[in-house]
Amino acid sequence: MARVKDINPFLVNSYISKEYFCNREDELNVLLRNVRGNVNTTLISPRRLGKTGLILRFFEMLGEMGDYGTVYVDIYSSRNLSDFIKLLTTAIINKFPERTPVGKRFLKLLKGLRPVFSFDAITGAPQVQFNYQSESDKEYTLQQLLAFINEQPHPVVVAIDEFQQIAHYPEKNVEAILRTYIQQFNRLCFIFSGSRRHTLMDIFANANRPFYSSTRFINLDAIERVTYRNFIREKFEQGGRAIDDESIDYVLEWTKGYTFYTQSLCNRLYSLRKINLDAVKAECLALLRENEPIYLQFRNLITSKQWEFLLALAKEESVSQIYSKEFLVKHQLGTPSSIHRMLDALLEKEMILESVSSTGSSYSVYDVFLMRWMQRTY
Structure with a gap:
């Protein structure tokens, strides 16, 4: 494993630790206040603005406090309630490995639900599939999973990323089922995050839907420019790179300060020892040329x-x-x-x-x- 000082600090596809995370103090404080008040949160953000990183940073903060457990599940790939249950189960398995006491108790629970175990051919990660005899079996399995999390020694925060997917499930009662179970387990607190504003607002702000008025909202915006500028300068300096303010300002303007795009460009620039405006513009051009086949394909779609x-x-x-x-x-x-x-x-x-x-x-x-x-x- 690479030493910390060898890591490119401008992460694009993963979260490592708070040392590589820029600000979001206000949002972290709101999330903490909501959790301490046992209030669920709806986190809305365009894609690539850093909502998943925010959740993982918040979970890291909760871990440092030691007062809460955490479970993170991304349901973007789900198409129905069965997929939802499968992803939630996998998230719990990953959180509580088989060798741990909690993991052993969870596997004992699963055996009673008649699962089929397998392993990802590439990563080797455990996967589980359930054979349902009826729709009520699915509901019972979901209830048992949430009940298990609820029974942990500490209250647990469950983050369900890309939550808008449930609006597209063929089962029409998923929202009502989830809302009912969530109300049953008072040691669980939820973060529902997603990128489709209209869908999420319809789920949580429509008086005719089960989740109406059941959460507080956080709308994620781009990181404040001065804060991001200081973060970029600090990370380049820590890595022994020189970058001037003109170059940083150009980066933030060209990427509009959106987290993914800013991190992507800075990640490329970090391979250079000295960065000036000409070098930044050259990397911008190289980046666009590399992605041109993708953009031409967009035109055909x-x-x-x-x-x-x-x-x-x-x-x-x-x-x-x-x-x-x-x-x-x-x-x-x-x-x-x-x-x-x-x-x-x-x-x-x-x-x-x-x-x-x-x-x-x-x-x-x-x-x-x-x-x-x-x-x-x-």
């Missing part, structure tokens, strides 16, 4: 009209008056009704990002690197 609409947003960077005559005429986009249809389609494909504030909604290309490529190419 949508209609030509949708591509022209996306290109207009890229050129403007952000548009609030999406149906205005000025915007439509300037980019020759057609009628407001056609824009409405294209907007819905591209929001669903997560190619357009809708940002909501007190002044209304604004729209931009979801992938910042794609936006920069379109600005440069067309």
